[in-house]
Amino acid sequence: MTITGNDITAIMKTVGIDPKTVDALKMDIPLVHQGLDSIDMPVIAVAVEKKFGIDLSEANATQLKTIDDFVTFVNKMMPKG
Amino acid sequence: MKIDHEIPVEAGQKFQVDAFKEADALGIANLFYAIYGADYPFETYYIPEKIIAENRCGNIHSVVARTPGGDIIAHGAIFRSSAPYPNLYEIGQYIVLKNYRDSFAAYKINQYIAETLVKAVNPDGLFGEAVCNHTTTQKASALIGMKDMALEVALMPPETYQREKNGCDRVSCLIQFRSYHDRPHTIFVPPAYRREIEFAADGPDFTRTLLDSIEPIPPDISSKYTTAFLSFAGVVRTNVEAAGSDIAAIIDDIERQASAKRMEVLQFFLNLAMPWSGKVVEIFRKKGFFSGGYVPRWFDTDAILMQKNQTDPNFESIVLYSPSAATIKEFVQSDWARTQKHRGVTPL
Structure with a gap:
């Protein structure tokens, strides 16, 4: 199974990020440059961790700046098959 | 003894969020000095002995992000402030060292307070005064179940936030509240x-x-x-x-x-x-x-x-x-x- 950017944006909507903001997000631009802030980022990271059952250490999580970063990281970490 | 200079803290260290220990007091004082210089209005946070005393008597319950070497890179707390009722605590005093602003320290402290500290302290309620020159603090409070209650208009002078380069007008504060034990x-x-x-x-x-x-x-x-x-x-x-x-x-x-x-x-x-x-x-x-x-x-x-x-x-x-x-x-x-x-x- 692989995920896409839509999986990440769907998670964002479930954790209270304004849907209008989410719908306008570009995949390759840092989220903090698109209206998200320092509270949104850990909330998203924790939700992604729970949804996909992956271990997102703080060191990894703080490197995830864009939706594309999340997609690449999750696809790399998720069990294959 | 009052802290009057900053002790540098190495960037990029791992840290653990934990309840206050007396050995943290110097690091907390250093943290406040690093962020506010000598201008923070509550002297207690510059004096390690006072930080210890206030935590001992329960007026403050600090939570820290502590490195393995004992440096304190972030702080948050619940504390008795203006409310006359002693079992209504204010939540706040969140600060994070600049080198650690992209860490999740503040978020983790927030979660620790809501999930662990309140079980130990057992307050009837928490209130916060979230600044309204940005929404970060308001959202952080909402994350732990605090509800919007009241608005303190133009409460804080812009100088309070000058070092952070946020302020122009006086800053209003949104009062948010979470009930733990209601009193009908x-x-x-x-x-x-x-x-x-x-x-x-x-x-x-x-x-x-x-x-x-x-x-x-x-x-x-x-x-x-x-x-x-x-x-x-x-x-x-x-x-x-x-x-x-x-x-x-x-x-x-x-x-x-x-x-x-x-x-x-x-x-x-x-x-x-x-x-x-x-x-x-x-x-x-x-x-x-x-x-x-x-x-x-x-x-x-x-x-x-x-x-x-x-x-x-x-x-x-x-x-x-x-x-x-x-x-x-x-x-x-x-x-x-x-x-x-x-x-x-x-x-x-």
Whole structure:
């Protein structure tokens, strides 16, 4: 199974990020440059961790700046098959 | 001994979020100095011995992000502040070293307070005063279940945030509240603010009986109140546990003192357990005060905040994160506009 950017944006909507903001997000631009802030980022990271059952250490999580970063990281970490 | 210089902390260290230990006190003081220089208005946070003493006696319950070597890179706390009821704690004092701003330290401290610390301290409620020049703090509070209650208009001077380069106008604060152990009781609702109180008190967190407050102020009761002049903020904050027939004269006296001390903001928290709270509120309204909203458990019983600003506030500068906070702002701004009509000024 692989995920896409839509999986990440769907998670964002479930954790209270304004849907209008989410719908306008570009995949390759840092989220903090698109209206998200320092509270949104850990909330998203924790939700992604729970949804996909992956271990997102703080060191990894703080490197995830864009939706594309999340997609690449999750696809790399998720069990294959 | 008061900290008067910054001890550098190496960037990029791992850290663990934990409850306060006495060995953390020096690191906390260093953290406050690193962020605020010598300008933070509460001296306690510069003096490790005082940090320890306040944590020992339960006035402050600090939570820290601690590196393996014992450096403190972030802090948050629940603490007793302006509320007369000692089991209502304020949440705040969040600061993070600049080198660690992109870590999740503040978020983790927030979660630790909500999930671990409150079980140990067992407060009846928490309230926060989230600044409204950005929404980060408001959202952080909402994440741990705090509800929007009231708006303190133009509360803090911009200088408070100058080092952070955020401030221009005085900064308003959104009062948010979370109940842990409710105390069902009757509150006497000033008719002028029934809509505002019903809006804020709605929901499963509160069991209240709302009665219209129509009784006259008893002629034989003297007011019971305490006043604090918060010079660093230019705020005079008065808690009126009971208002008697002398309340008008007391307001006038405090306004005179505030003017002499060049205070910018007057706040009165009025106890809604008084059956005559409606008449008391009317006195405040006639003197140009407007409501900030409903504040649960302030006296153990609930309160309403009445406020007045010496300078017209800039409501446009208030940034809010939620529809309910925006509704509270509409209530407050509308009531402020009423005071302007009394002054013969057309509000913008």
